[in-house]
Amino acid sequence: MTAIQIETATFAGGCFWCMVKPFDELPGIHGIVSGYTGGHIDNPSYEQVKSGTSGHAEAVQIRYNPEVFPYEKLLELYWQQIDPTDDEGQFIDRGESYRAIIFYHTEEQRQAAEASKQLLAESGKFKEPIVTPIKEASAFYPAEEHHQGFYKKNPEKYKQEREESGREAFINQNWKNR
Template sequence: MTIEKATFAGGCFWCMVQPFDQLPGIVEVKSGYMGGTIDQPTYEQVKTGQSGHLEVVQITYDTELFSYKQLLELYWPQIDPTDAGGQFQDRGSQYTTAIFFHTEEQKKLAESSRKDVEESGRFQQPIVTSIRPAEPFHCAEEDHQDFYKKQPEAYKKDRKESGRDEFIVKNWDIGR
């Protein structure tokens, strides 16, 4: 067993856990914050957009069962990679998209996958998802962990109202 971490920002972290959770080789998916200037930020601090953090999911996975490339293939269709102002109904720098790499191999694979998305012709606007070195991960408060399981009705309502699923179906050719 070889365990690694992958960290992705894709807007509201509530919507980014479920696509990765409960797949073979996925050990854990945690909601949290990365990239800011405050040590141990709170949700209240991050949601203002003033701390410099992005909402992220950090995935712990067994590389022998699930590859980083497979994680990237799951990541891209969860987001609008052309939106520099946030994601769907969530606006602000804290909701922008980014791939935080933990190793040089992850960086190389992330850059290659971004190039594939750029060259796919799927989007008319530039791809703005950044690829950045991982920084300290700050775990979000417990009520934000596994939100889709703890608050299924609120989760479904938020996803529907956000327009995320409509975008995914329209732009990524994925049915939900």
């Protein structure tokens, strides 16, 4: 019997609270951690990241079985959670710490991300250019415990955040109603 191969995907898409639930509890997903990555401060705090001075983006790191849930499917789902035409943050959350970024861990992930981005650009779904960068993954720092699984711990606040941020309306307009 062969061992299950678990891989890692890292995506930044604005507020990390809103990036967990869409991926959580899907077949082949073995865990999601909210955290910080892409910056220049070791072990940053939420306050440091939110201030925009750490260089880090709020992100989620997903452990998955590619035999059950391939990376390409993760990318499809990722695009549907963000505004890929916005390089200054996501929805109501503005600034460096809330930008959307695909962080690749392998050359295969980089190639898949580039191909996926190209397909989205060529689809004509958006009038503006697709500007989400694809960068090599660097150190990932888990966020404080109260940020982990936020949608489960604070369902009403989570729902309010998605609605008030404009994320839910954007997703419904651009992905669910087409």
